[in-house]
Every structure is written in C-alpha cells, then in structure tokens.
Amino acid sequence: MDGVLEPHNGWTFITNHARVLAVIADNQSARIRDIAAHCRLTERAVQKIIADLEQSGYLSHTREGRGNIYRIEAGKVLRHPAEAGLSVASLLSLLVQDEAHRADGPARG
Numbered sequence: 001m002d003g004v005l006e007p008h009n010g011w012t013f014i015t016n017h018a019r020v021l022a023v024i025a026d027n028q029s030a031r032i033r034d035i036a037a038h039c040r041l042t043e044r045a046v047q048k049i050i051a052d053l054e055q056s057g058y059l060s061h062t063r064e065g066r067g068n069i070y071r072i073e074a075g076k077v078l079r080h081p082a083e084a085g086l087s088v089a090s091l092l093s094l095l096v097q098d099e100a101h102r103a104d105g106p107a108r109g
Contacts, residue, residue: 014095016041020049021088022095024059024070031067058088 019039036046053059061068074089
C-alpha cells in the first residue's frame with residue numbers, strides 16, 4: 001500500500017475507532033484509502049470500523065457520485081460506562097484540538 005506508514009505495535013491511548021471518526025469529522029467525504037493512510041491502518045480495517053460505527057448508530061453515509069458523504073451523530077453518548085454522559089462531540093473536540101496543535105509544530109515547553 002502506497003503512502004501507508006509503519007503500523008504501530010503495542011497499546012495506545014486512542015482507539016482506532018476514535019481515530020477513524022476524527023478523520024471523518026475533519027473531512028466528511030474522505031476516501032477509505034485516505035482514512036487508512038492517515039490512521040496507519042489497512043483499508044479493510046477501516047471498512048470494518050466504519051461498519052461498526054454505522055451499526056452502532058454513531059455514523060451514517062450517503063452515496064454521492066462514486067464516493068460517500070459521512071454524517072457523525074455528534075450527540076450520541078459514548079459506549080463505555082466510565083464515559084457515561086460524554087458525547088461523541090466531546091471526544092472529537094479533544095481530538096480536533098490535538099490535530100490543530102500538531103499542525104502548528106511541536107510544543108515548546
């Protein structure tokens with residue numbers, strides 16, 4: 001796969017589902033290939049994650065031409081009991097803020 005960086009091994013703080021959702025929040029018409037490259041996942045893994053998110057009601061899509069336009073249900077509450085009451089919008093606001101800071105370059109401390 002061209003453009004895909006080395007996969008990460010070991011545990012991480014952010015799940016692949018959250019990463020995919022954050023990329024879609026940034027670009028509702030993103031192609032699976034582009035999402036996969038950004039998240040360092042295979043296209044097949046991204047397809048599965050999108051199916052999971054759609055099945056659980058966090059995401060929907062409509063066909064537009066040859067591509068998809070995704071719609072995130074920002075008001076939907078996160079699934080884990082420890083995050084009871086937190087919405088998808090809350091999660092995405094943290095991830096989008098992180099992306100904005102990374103685009104500016106490394107933090108100076």
